[in-house]
Amino acid sequence: MDRFNSYHYGEGKTGDGQHVTFTCPTDTAIEEVQEILKNKFRDFDIPSAHQVNVGHGAYGMYSRYKIKQHKYAGGGPNDGGNWGFIEVLEIKNPPDGRCGIVIHECNSCTGAVFTEWATLTDANKAFKKNWLEEKTNVVFPLSPGFKRRVVCGLMTPWFYAVGDQELFGDFTFPEGLQNDPKYKLGQRFIIEDYSGDLILKTCLGCRHYTIKETLHPYTEHCYRIVQWDDGTFWDDKSGSIGRSIRPLRDDELWIDEAIQQFHRLLSGKSKNFTINFTDGSKFVGVLKQTSEQKDLPTAEGRYYVVVHIKGVTKAKKGWVDFKPNLVVSNLFKHITLKFKDQGKDIERIKVEDQVVTRGGKKWSGVFYSSAESS
Known part of the structure; x- marks a missing residue:
């Protein structure tokens, strides 16, 4: 059997610092290939650069990844200069195990945000139902197949990286940064918001810009835009983001x-x-688990289950393959979501037999939601 029938994507650098995208068999660790590139290769001579232009109306954005745009809606700029768009993207070669199905939103007021989805069908359905919705931050997390939401602000999402741009978490490494004495790249800050809560953020760089006074064109004022690791940004022209902001002390x-x-x-x-x-x-x-959590099957393997569906007299029986991940941490949730996609509600699930995979994955973490302040 051809080992390359099953493969995964990765990125690395040669000994001379050249950025390289590669594919390798799934039984080969990405870190192993990265080490070989670094120690065995100085650089590569690439005949032509591969770039994809993803259309946004009359405009477009380039990417070094293989991207297919399945849905798009957008408009502007209007008389006030405002614009925005939303699109469903399929990144066919996402590196380092990243999610390749995203809904990407961007506008001139708040910048960019993207959401990750379990399947392309889930993303297309969410787009079709909510593309005119302003509060996608509320409706998307309630939609089937939603995985997570990433606020980028002024940062460029990782899937729109070009050339040798580094990936910095969910973003591309910011370009055009100024050497600011206070807001340095990687510096941690403690921000006290107006409610008195302390927030810890990492600075991803600072950009300077100047504005001339209308009545005094020779008078200029210099301002800063600071970018944070959570996708938010602060413009010191528009005022403070809280009661205080200061670097994290030793x-x-x-x-x-x-x-x-x-x-x-x-x-x-x-x-x-x-x-x-x-x-x-x-x-x-x-982490203290409840007695109900301890009884949930979380180990990778095959399970023979009996599923009772609401409104259906006869129960469904059969073997189910299960492997926990960040979306579904236990077998019961996995089965419930599968039937929910079919419009069916589960009354109860019983496991009658199981074959746990030796050395397989077992979930031991926790899922949580942010508590809303009253």
């Missing part, structure tokens, strides 16, 4: 460590964590 680094450890706990990469304070005291974080 004696506050435990805050950063606690957030990172907490993310590992939520994603199932650890079962507990400890933060040591300078006075000798400790903070211990442990």
Whole structure:
């Protein structure tokens, strides 16, 4: 059997720093290929650069990835100079296991945002139903197949990277940054908002711009636009984003460590964590599961299930293959979502037999939703 019948995408750099996109068999680790590129190859001579132009009305955006635009709607600029568009994209060669089905939105007021979807059908249905909806941040998470939402603001989403642009999380590495003495790339900041809550953000760079006074054209004022790692941005011309904003001090680094450890706990990469304070005291974080959660089947394998559907007398029986992921963490949720897509509601599910995959994946993290303040 041809090993390349099943493959995955990756990106790496040669010893001379040239950016390379590659595919390799699924039984070969991407990190292994990246190491070979770095140590064995200086550069490659590529006859022609591969770029895709994705049309946005009379305009378009380039990408180094193979992208197919399935749906598009947009308009502007109007008399006020405002514009916006929304599109459904299928990225056919997403690197590093990224989601290749997205709905990308962008406008002149708030910038860009994209949502990830389980299937192209899910994304097309959500687009068709809600493309005129202003509050997609509310309706999209309630739609079947929704995975997550990423706010980009002024940042360019990763799938519109071109040439040798680096990927920085969900974004392309920002270009045209100025050397600002305070807002430096990678600097962590503590922001106290107007309600008194503390928010930790990472600066992704700063751009300077000048504005001339209308009545005094020789008088110029310099302003800054600061970009944050959560996709938001701050323009110091329009005012503060809270009561205070300051760099994270050395004696506050435990805050950063606690957030990172907490993310590992939520994603199932650890079962507990400890933060040591300078006075000798400790903070211990442990995820305590309820008795109902402990009984949920979360291990990869095959399960023989009996499913009782609401309004149907005869139960459905059969074997189901299951592998947990960030969308479905347990077998019951997996089955419930499958029937929900068919417009059917589940009354109860019973597992009568199972064959757990040896060395298979088992979910141990947690899903959560943000609490709304009253």
